[in-house]
Amino acid sequence: MKAGFWTAPEGAEQPISVFPIGEESLNAASGSLTAAGALAKLATLDSAELARSCPNAVELLSKVADVIAGQKADAPTQLFRLGNLNDLERRLVADVLGEGEVAGVVALPDGSLAQIQESVLAGLWRIRIETDGHHEYLEVGAIPEIVKRAAADLTSADFEIGQPPEGAMNVLPVLAEIRERAQAFRPGMRSQIINFTLLPMSPIDMSFLQETIGNGPIQLVSRGYGTCRVLSTGIRNVWSVQFFNAMDTIILDTLEVGGVPTVALAADEDFEDSAERLTEIIEAYFR
Structure with missing residues (x-):
């Protein structure tokens, strides 16, 4: 199971599977084109x-x-x-x-x-x-409109913070911060980043955090300089942004509070x- 905000299902190797649109080429060659x-x-x-x-x-x-x-x-x-x-x-x-x-x-x-x-x-x-x-x-456009609409219309504006499980350390203040920042965000404001790579969060903390804010409808992968995976959470204006090295190991694990993360934008x-x-x-x- 991978570390980080996103928790892989049993046996899963990748957080998301993005299926290319694909199209028969003029010469019937296979594979994507540069x-x-x-x-x-x-x-x-x-x-x-x-x-x-x-x-x-x-x-x-x-x-x-x-x-x-x-x-x-x-x-x-x-x-x-x-x-x-x-x-x-x-x-x-x-x-x-x-x-x-x-x-x-x-x-x-x-x-x-x-x-x-x-x-x-x-x-x-x-x-x-x-x-x-x-x-x-x-x-x-910078990002297809269907992404922005889903981020706004298919996520929740608020969430409840329940009782954390035994062994939780720092998840409650982190959830309170996420909630405050998400509700205060307005279009045009600068996004704010919570870096889990630096925070002392236990596996119990991360599991409760993920369970509380949930997964959203959007899954994006950017393969520019390395691989970056962007997932909307179940909460409006809150995104999981993870950067991976060539060995598919998370090297930067963050939650970004704001609009669609800039790594996916033109x-x-x-x-x-x-x-x-x-x-x-x-x-x-x-x-």
């Missing part, structure tokens, strides 16, 4: 023929490039439907986007899952909602870079 991989695939194809065969895809990518260029991290997100694309166009878009650093799932009230995958162009996301069929779209400079890269891709391969 930016270099996607461009290498496009370079082997006839760009003029692609542009003629996939006009809706090229038009969509051009619109996305324009929107990303003007996007800011604190601005509302913008959505792009994929319903008018044929199968070839969908595969083309998937190959251009590839898979970026952040992925995750959101559990929805009806029992379905929303799968989230950042593209290699930071700030551009693919979202698929699994229902009877599936509903898929692209979204430009920043203003990400949008600028992504707009430039996408424009270059369109000019090089479809013009």
Whole structure:
């Protein structure tokens, strides 16, 4: 069983399982695509023929490039439907986007899952909602709106602090602090971090803490510099943020009180870079 705020079920090796959206590539190759991989695939194809065969895809990518260029991290997100694309166009878009650093799932009230995958162009996301069929779209923003809505609507505003079990040491003041900070938080305020790596918390303390605030509907993984796992708790504005080394050992275990943790968010400079890269891709391969 792993140490840390999140407690693994019996036999579990990973705190969460994030299922990539996945898509058949133009060349039927398996696995996820990096930016270099996607461009290498496009370079082997006839760009003029692609542009003629996939006009809706090229038009969509051009619109996305324009929107990303003007996007800011604190601005509302913008959505792009994929319903008018044929199968070839969908595969083309998937190959251009590839898979970026952040992925995750959101559990929805009806029992379905929303799968989230950042593209290699930071700030551009693919979202698929699994229902009877599936509903898929692209979204430009710091984080998909469905994450922020679930964090606000599918968590509790308050919690009760019960009697801790025998052997508990420091959990009561920590819970009181979490409760106070969570209720005081307002959008725009700086997030506050409680570092369990430094706190003298016993396994009994951590177990009671986890049991008290519970698990929430959002599970995210960022694989930038190492692996970071972000889980919403059952309490609004409270997140478990854990950093792991290459051996999958927790090296930093925290609770973050605030909005969606910044490790999962695209920043203003990400949008600028992504707009430039996408424009270059369109000019090089479809013009």
